[in-house]
């Protein structure tokens with residue numbers, strides 16, 4: 002199966018990958034994002050790592066009960082470790098059973114529960130027989146380090162010197178070994194395969210910032226059968242994507258944090274991965290496994306494996322990827338599915354067509370507004386518009402389409418402009434020469450449109466001689482900083498909150514504290530989770546608010562506003578709206594103001610606030626709040 | 635069912651249209667596109683042949699660069715294209731255009747002809763119905779939905795009050811309102827495939843049209859900028875809902 006899939010290139014950054022392997026696999030870092038389940042898993046995992054050599058010991062003991070492992074078999078500390086870690090596994094299994102049987106979190110909905118129970122029982126059997134076997138060995142005087150084995154020792158004392166002990170010793174070592182072998186045989190067809198695939202999967206997951214999608218170069222002049230449009234059938238998936246599918250443990254951590262699932266949409270990242278996995282497994286005979294994929298008719302991934310709606314529900318917030326303990330990359334796979342639907346079949350929610358037409362058309366922005374209108378927000382302000390040949394400014398302000406055309410976002414743009422001027426920054430805009438960065442087209446799956454815009458924007462920026470860019474939109478920021486380097490850009494990109502925080506720190510802006518009341522900050526996915534920019538907006542708010550409050554879900558675990566992944570241009574189904582859900586969470590902090598740092602968040606949350614009516618908190622950009630606090634009294 | 639869709643190549647609203655010394659638009663500047671107003675008819679036509687079989691032929695008249703409009707329609711799914719281009723057609727008026735399009739239809743008859751209500755550059759809105767008249771087939775204007783029932787059309791026609799339902803035999807010509815459907819966005823496969831689709835380029839002689847019959851009967855003598863709109867009031871939506879309601883009442887709309 003893997004052989005028929007698309008090969009992956011050589012691995013970049015081996016050092017970073019190795020470190021990640023240590024921290025995430027051995028250190029179980031992502032598992033500990035949930036402390037109790039993390040502890041449970043770590044106990045079982047570490048236990049198995051330590052206990053591995055005992056399998057060899059048991060195998061040898063089948064023939065010679067007195068045989069011992071070289072080196073380890075003589076070490077009292079190893080005997081102690083075996084004893085303690087085996088007990089740890091028992092505790093781990095007990096916690097797991099408690100979670101599954103008593104706590105019953107919703108994240109397991111749709112997972113194979115019986116299979117999980119069977120595996121837990123199996124693990125308990127393996128470790129139980131090991132402890133009991135060691136106890137009988139102690140009783141028979143076969144174990145040299147009796148004093149280093151408190152748990153088995155206690156068991157041995159229970160057994161005493163009953164006549165059945167020697168027979169029990171034989172029975173236990175046999176059953177222990179058979180359980181281990183049976184487990185190995187059972188693995189490949191089960192979700193527990195992750196104990197083999199997780200480590201390589203973590204190794205192969207990308208080292209790029211999580212907000213940077215893998216480019217898919219499209220050359221329309223290439224021969225038709227060489228052009229790839231994304232993932233249409235199983236063999237279009239890359240080897241690392243297939244490995245992803247077979248690594249999923251069905252733990253449901255991703256499902257639990259997914260805003261689409263939380264608001265009653267059919268998308269669950271877990272079910273998506275499971276459905277794709279089952280589909281690929283079912284197609285394996287058709288794929289032939291031997292690489293002669295061209296000869297069989299493969300079923301389309303959409304809708305054979307997942308429905309259309311599932312593919313379009315994703316806001317690309319990355320919460321699932323953040324949460325996944327085995328580094329499955331749901332977002333890249335979802336976008337690959339979209340790419341095929343959009344570019345090969347032009348199949349996507351029709352309401353998104355005007356956005357694509359606007360970006361594609363002469364105006365080159367999702368709003369379809371004339372490029373000349375890009376500077377309309379600047380009326381009455383002194384703003385330098387870079388004409389071709391002008392000397393470059395220190396900072397280019399990348400306004401973004403929302404900042405230029407959306408009435409509410411324009412308020413942010415104007416505030417940023419006035420603050421930059423007030424602090425004496427040398428800045429300018431591209432005005433009509435700015436185009437959409439292509440983010441919405443790319444996240445909808447139209448890689449070709451994105452590629453066009455990226456190439457042309459990079460060219461314009463290069464010709465303008467710009468080296469430092471400040472962006473207002475989290476999506477522009479992410480695209481300019483993380484994705485344009487693939488198209489040749491060499492830019493220092495910051496978000497306006499970062500530059501403003503810097504200006505405050507340098508004393509070039511002097512806001513008055515307490516000017517804007519109690520504030521809670523909503524982390525934009527493409528500023529926060531995808532790019533790790535958590536502090537700057539909070540620093541700015543700290544200088545202006547009477548009080549700041551955090552929402553339960555914040556920073557890397559923030560909850561999307563609902564607009565990412567081109568969802569801004571699609572209608573929303575499900576049982577609740579993502580923006581309403583988030584606004585309710587913000588309102589519950591008791592804050593007067595919900596501060597945002599992205600025009601998409603602004604529009605979505607402000608819509609939710611308007612729908613809520615009186616009593617709803619005000620929604621405003623960090624820059625607007627800062628300007629209010631900085632205004633000369 | 636064979637469908638013909640008229641497609642016009644129009645200057646994009648983004649460009650700065652240039653007028654020649656004869657006050658006629660310089661049409662071959664390359665800054666043009668398929669008239670968005672034509673895409674609704676095209677979409678309806680594509681859906682009809684998808685449901686009932688047949689082919690969509692897109693017919694355009696314009697400068698050589700108008701091939702871009704034909705290509706776009708082919709990328710969206712039309713099966714074949716016809717472009718009539720001839721130096722003698724420069725500055726052709728609505729009647730001349732209608733004669734040319736009618737000649738195309740005589741050469742290759744269709745069951746159904748679809749067009750936009752009016753072009754987004756000339757706005758005369760007279761070409762399609764003139765074609766129907768020249769061909770002697772019925773026409774229905776301002777159509778927003780169409781169905782084929784027992785070999786005839788059932789058409790929903792937009793009116794000021796709502797909609798009329800009109801029955802109409804085939805062959806027929808319909809003009810389709812903007813917004814009647816959501817025109818599809820061409821797939822990349824469609825754009826690539828469009829290059830392989832058959833396109834005929836015809837001159838007047840190929841259609842057997844005499845140059846005298848398409849000579850413009852009108853001449854532009856002067857061009858002036860439109861006066862800026864007088865009056866008007868910009869109401870801030872944040873505060874102005876009540877004000878807007880007042881204005882609408884004043885204007886007797888509400």
Ligand code: SF4
Nearest residue numbers: 259315316318319321
């Ligand atoms: S990216 Fe966000 S919306 Fe998409 S599947 Fe993951 S958690 Fe759900």
Ligand code: SF4
Nearest residue numbers: 249250252253255325
């Ligand atoms: S994708 Fe990752 S987080 Fe989601 S269920 Fe599978 S292993 Fe768990």
